[in-house]
Amino acid sequence: MKVTINEIAKRAGVSKATVSRVLNNSKPVSEEIKKRVLAVIEDTNFKPNAVARSLSLKKSHLIGIIIPDLSNPVFSRIIAGIESYIRNLDYSLLITATDFDIEMKIQHIHILKDKGVDGLILVTDHGNSEFYEAMLAFGKPIVMVGSDSFAESIPFVRIDNYKASCEATQYLIDLGHEKIGMIRGPLTDPQSGKERFEGYRDTLVKAGLYEENLIAEGWYSFDDGYHGMEMLLSKSQRVTAVFCACDLMAVGAIKYASEQGLKVPLDLSVIGFDDVEIARMYSPSITTVKQPFEENGRIAIETLVQMIEEAEDLAPFHQQILKHQLVVRESTIIRKSEE
């Protein structure tokens, strides 16, 4: 019962070429015929077959998204931003997750290419040279959210993690803290790991407060924050403030500290990063650096669609840095005076 363009043509007594023309407004069609065709389309409830159209046009109106983990708000909120923008254009999103596996990421690029997507958004953690080659071989527009040192020649949108970390660290210094620890991400992660750490380090160095043994490392989880804090508190030099590379680690850190009888923020100030929901909801609510996740997504997809539609081969190098914002809440406070 699938009604096709042929069926419409027959019923309206015209050729399918004409039907196609009224469908796409691609060429002038006389008012009368147009009306007739439209009427038939209306009451057969005809919808052109998108697959056939894709084949003919060599354009699928599909956009591929590759993301490390769908269930983590840090990523899924970016997708949400993309989705709510694209919803009104007639593109659809083909979404795949990689579980942070580079091989899988590369494989997905190929799969999505074969599926004929018109463009790609990569929400990235980090890549390698093989990954980079896969991107180049993709042959159609790509935009990255978050960027990657391997791929700085690909258009991207992200925040300035370095600067944000400087500000967060400086904020702790301004509160009078001197022993300021960090629970960082892995340095192999260029953005959330390396840049956030370097902002912290450089700021402390400039203030003459940097100490190498006030640093713990983890992979952005609650448990990593928990154990990171455990490690920091085991040092003889007691920290009075901690900067965490993400909110989840901040939560873990606070949890551990609380269990050890330390009051946050009275005995220990803690800053997170990202401003995911939990930062606002936690008790104490957590001071953090707010990332505009949804906006990241929106700008990325906007850029991508533009590249697709205007066929800007080798698009002029787009790099867009969005604004972050330090959100002060209950988990940070002026350092207790010693007595």
Place this chain on the structure above:
Amino acid sequence: MKVTINEIAKRAGVSKATVSRVLNNSKPVSEEIKKRVLAVIEDTNFKPNAVARSLSLKKSHLIGIIIPDLSNPVFSRIIAGIESYIRNLDYSLLITATDFDIEMKIQHIHILKDKGVDGLILVTDHGNSEFYEAMLAFGKPIVMVGSDSFAESIPFVRIDNYKASCEATQYLIDLGHEKIGMIRGPLTDPQSGKERFEGYRDTLVKAGLYEENLIAEGWYSFDDGYHGMEMLLSKSQRVTAVFCACDLMAVGAIKYASEQGLKVPLDLSVIGFDDVEIARMYSPSITTVKQPFEENGRIAIETLVQMIEEAEDLAPFHQQILKHQLVVRESTIIRKSEE
């Protein structure tokens, strides 16, 4: 440039039918020719065009997902479950969000249909009759996650919300509580709203403890929990325990109670629902009903793929109820004896 099956055929000195055969193993091909074709495929790095194949096969290997909100873990974890299963089969996911808007949900069903998806998974809040009609008109396999009173004739997978709520409520009774409040969802929401409330109500009625004025209502957010608790505490009859329809409301409830000087669980026991990440991480960690989100997704997609591949028209009515689990944590405790 783009290498096609014709190109392969020419280079290998065979017909494209033969190439197609070795590509799909659809018919026997002599070893020698097969080897030759494979070699050409190999060194041209040929990948068959998925769109053309779809058109010919009338099968897109695309599966549509309609979900209320991508950034909410309650939904995105279901997607994650779907995605990690489907990744190994050669289907792809076309995901759209509705922001809980029924019109949009209906519209998405049509769009996805036009895009030629082979099946649909609906992660639903609730629908109406028009929505139900759209599903019937879809004409290809559909599976719902969470089900809906309007659509009980569509295969679904979910937990037994009613039973789970009974257990949670009974647990509070067993702890000695008598004034047990609830912050429920809207009753128009058949699963998380209505069923969870009814489980609570019936269990209390049976125990002779039900009181209508111990109930607040909200839309599953932190703020709703916060205000719900505010409302409950404003009653003269002081509750000693509260069952919340989701974890976020439980967090809001605890936050408000804490701000009023009540200790959780000492002065007030709180139970949530869902077991999202925050329930484990919060201080106090929250007793809750664990939903197997990822498994919900996995079973749903498994069922759907089966329906697609085995072409079970009007599939024998599948309804699958998965197991929930009460997870006891720090937010609940035996009722303080009065003195």
Place this chain on the structure above:
DNA sequence: TTGAAAGCGCTAACAC
């Protein structure tokens, strides 16, 4: 303005 026909890249009868 409109129609006929070729073609997008692939699969699947149908012959040989």
Place this chain on the structure above:
DNA sequence: GTGTTAGCGCTTTCAA
């Protein structure tokens, strides 16, 4: 076992 051919449903020259 292999090739020829006719589609799948749509767009787009090219003529008329």
